[in-house]
Amino acid sequence: MAPLLEVENLSTHIQLSRSMVRPVENVSFHLEAGETLGLVGESGCGKSMTGLSLMGLLPPGGSLVDESSVRLAGRELVGLPDAELRKIRGNEIAMVFQDPMSSLDPTKTxxxxxxxxVRLHRGASKAEALERAAEVLALVGLPRPKERLNDYPHQLSGGLRQRVMIAIALACEPKVLIADEPTTALDVTIQAQILTLLADLKDRLRMSMILITHDMGVVAGHADRINVMYAGRIAETTETRKLFAGMRHPYTQGLLASIPRLAQDNTQRLFTVPGLPPDLSNPPAGCRFAARCTYATDKCRTDEPELVGADDEHEFACWHPVNGPLQLATTQVRETPPGEPADPAAPPRKPLLEVTELVKEFPVSGGLLQRSKRSVKAVSGVSLSLGPGQTFGLVGESGCGKTTLGRMIVGLDKPDSGTVTLEGQQIDALRGNELRRHRRDLQMMFQDPYSSLDPRMRVGAILREPLQIQGIGSSKEQLERVSDLLGEVGLPKNALERFPHEFSGGQRQRIGLARALTLNPKVIVADEPVSALDVSIRAQVLNLMKRLQASHDLSYVVISHDLAVVKYLADRIGVMYLGKMVETGGGQDIYERPVHPYTAGLLEAIPIPDPQVEARKDGGGIKGELPSPLDPPSGCRFRTRCPLAQDTCAQEEPAMRKFGDGHFAACHFPLQTPVLETVAPAGAADGSGEAPAAV
Incomplete structure (x- = not known):
């Protein structure tokens, strides 16, 4: 039988005012009925534009070249009139777009x-279409679907909005579903749910799927075949297991090697793919990956390799193919763990930062006259300590209170109760100029550098602003400091005169880090510093953070939903759930001996870039959505999603107990046996392992 979807020589050109961009060139592949094809590569490599080209959704100035061919069930789509294409788009071939918040209409339910x-393609009445909408929303696992029909997008969480996007795409039961980065901005738990949902729906509805992502771990467990794209072209293509076992293109090797693993030694540098993809308005001659490839020769820079292989089942475009995953030759980052003295007999250093029993609630008005007073319980009695040169990782799902806790540490939010102490000075009690002077020691690296950097200011002015506010140095000294910072974070000096929108995501993250370093702080709170970055850029930023920590004796509080990233950066990890700290310990404790079922669920949800490991997963992990912090469950807050919950969990809040040296957890039915049955003292954290690091 002929493939369901056949793509031959697909080339897309976009005419700009002064140049022509070629985001997709000579791309050919096929998709069988019921098959999932993974499109993998960095941002800018042409993955999303390939999907949009198949749908006929090109940007202004975009067009397909004459040789392009897209056949769906034997019917040629290229060249069809717009009216005919509209009948197919959303009906026979549909797309789940990358960002549901910007893709859903905020003014419509x-x-x-x-x-x-359903109304457009099937001619259904309003009542029939709404009935079908409720049916499809139930199919994608939206709780209480009929009640949600009148909700607006802003009333739903990120995971629920993504389910709505999938429901829209599936409403007419298309033959082909294109999922463009469906899980990029989601927590690992919600990501696992969405990927499992897509796989189940594909099987139940007998669809074919194109899964677009930059994460090799995602395609390892959910794709039958993989096309690796680079600079608008396919660099390698084969069956998933064969790719991971015997990849042949150096770019594929680099993508896989750049991913931080849970088993990664955090004293070793992450592998990075140097440089950036080429400018597709003026692509280089020869192999487009040559400028970043360690195997490149003069032939690679002049002659373009064809996509060929020993057989049709594994093809690659490379003059000097490799054989299998990269055997990493890593570099030592530091000789001793941060914050620990080189001399074992020397006394431990005192805590630099101490957080004790922090509580933060946000009042919410409601009712007909806005008289009903409730509160969002964002942080409920959290304590931790951080030594000089150490990193404390905060991990948990969105909405668990991580960012609020970070904002209280740096003084952007005031706690309702509890204290924040830096070198013995209670920061939360300071006011005015005294607070401003101490705040220079506590800086924040925000989650989205694009929204946190003023788009109207040049980078030089952005970095210089804190020095001016604090009255530090002359104008000449301030400019010298700013220039030195750019060099430290790996940006050229001409970046001073450019605006934030002129940089890539990874470069903006470097600017955000330079901004946090401007005042030589002692503690930096990094809120999701790499969550939205490609794997190769992510590795570069993580290595940079480690290098700067060693050179500046920095202490970090790193906030993330990705345990693999946190384990690589952090010396100690705290797992938060719905405003509470449920487990703390060293990276190896959390990874090898998780105590709390929530921690185990987070670990289970992490996509592993190994098809065999992913195949062994039983689809377990954390189920359901995070309860509302307006009305958290009684007793143990995790009990509504816990597979081990019993009546006791609803009646009593579990106490923090010790499960090893510096390893504590709050659970009535832990996965490990406690060392002592005595309750650990609250707030007595010093990082030594003799008292809990969080309560």
Missing amino acids: IGYQVAEP
């Missing part, structure tokens, strides 16, 4: 948006 394609 969920029910209207899911019902719309």
Whole structure:
């Protein structure tokens, strides 16, 4: 039988005012009925534009060249009139777009948006379309679907919005579903749920799927075949297991090697793919990866390799193919753990930062006259300590209170109760100029550098602003400091005169780190510093953070939902759930001996870039959505999603107990046996392992 979807010589050109961009060139592949094809590569490599080209959704100035061919069930789509293409788009081939918040119409209800394609393509009445909308929302696992029909997108969490996007795409039961980065901004738990949902729906509805992502771990467990794209072209293509076992292109090797693993030695540098993808308005001659490839020769820079292989089942475009995953030759980052003295007999250093029993609630008005007073319980009695040169990792799902805790540490939010102490000075009690002077020692690296950097200011002015506010140095000294900072974070000096929008995501993250370093702080709170970055850029930023920590004796509080990233950066890890710290310990404790079922669920949800490991997963992990912090469950807050919960969990809040040296957890039915049955003293954290690091 002929493939369901056949793509031959697909080339997309976009005419700009002064140049022509070629984001997709000579791309050919096929998709069988019921098959999942993974499209993998960095941002800018042409993955999303390939999907949009198949749908006929090109940006202004975009067009397909004459040789392009896209056949769906034997029917040629290229060259069809717009009216005919609209009948196919959303009906026979549909797309789940990358960002549901920007893709969903904020002025229309969920029910209207899911019902719309049914009315357009099937001619259903409004009532019939809404009934189908409720049916599809139930199919994608949206709780209480009929009640949600009148909700608006802003009323849903990120995971639920993504389910709505999938429901819109599935409303007319298409033959082909294109999922463009469906899990990029989601927590690992929600990501696992969405990927499992897509796989189940594909099987139940007998669809074919194209899964677009930059994460090799995602395609390892959910794709039958993989196309690795680079600079608009396919660099390698084969069956998933064969790719991971015997990859042949150096770029594929680099993508896989750049991913931080849970088993990674955090004293070793992460492998990085040097440089950036080429400018596709003026692509280089020869192999487009040559400028970043350690195997490149003069032939690679002049002659373009064809996509060939020993057989049709594994093809690659490389003059000097490799054989299998990269055997990493890593470099030592530091000789001793941060914050620990080189001399074992020397006394431990005192804590630099101490957080004790912090509580933060945000009042919410409600009712007809806005008289009903409730509060969002963002942080409920959290304590931790951090030594000089150490990193404390905070991990948990979105909405668990990590960012609020970080904002209280740096003084952006005031706690309702509890204290924040830096070198013995209670920061939260300071006011005015005294607070401003101490705040220079506590800086924050925000989650989204694009929204936290003023788009109207040049980078030089952004970095110089803190020095001016604090009255540090002359104008000449301030400019010298700013220039030195750019060099430290790996940016050229001409970046001073450029605006934030002129940089890539990884470069903006470097600017955010330079901004946090401007005042020589002692503690930096890094909020999701790499969550939205490609794996190769992520590795570069993580290595940079480690290098700067060693050279500046920095202490970090790193906030993330990715345990693999936190384990690589952190000396101690705290797992938060719905405003509470449920487990703390060293990276190896958390990874090898998780105590709390929530921690074990987070570990289970992490996508592993190994098809065999992913195949052994039983689909377990954390189920359901995070409860509302307006009304958290009684007793143990995790009990509504815990597979081990019993009546005791609803009646009593579990106490923090000791499970090893510096390893503590709060659970009635832990996965490990406690060392002592005595309750650990609250707030007595010193990082020594003799008292809990969080309560």
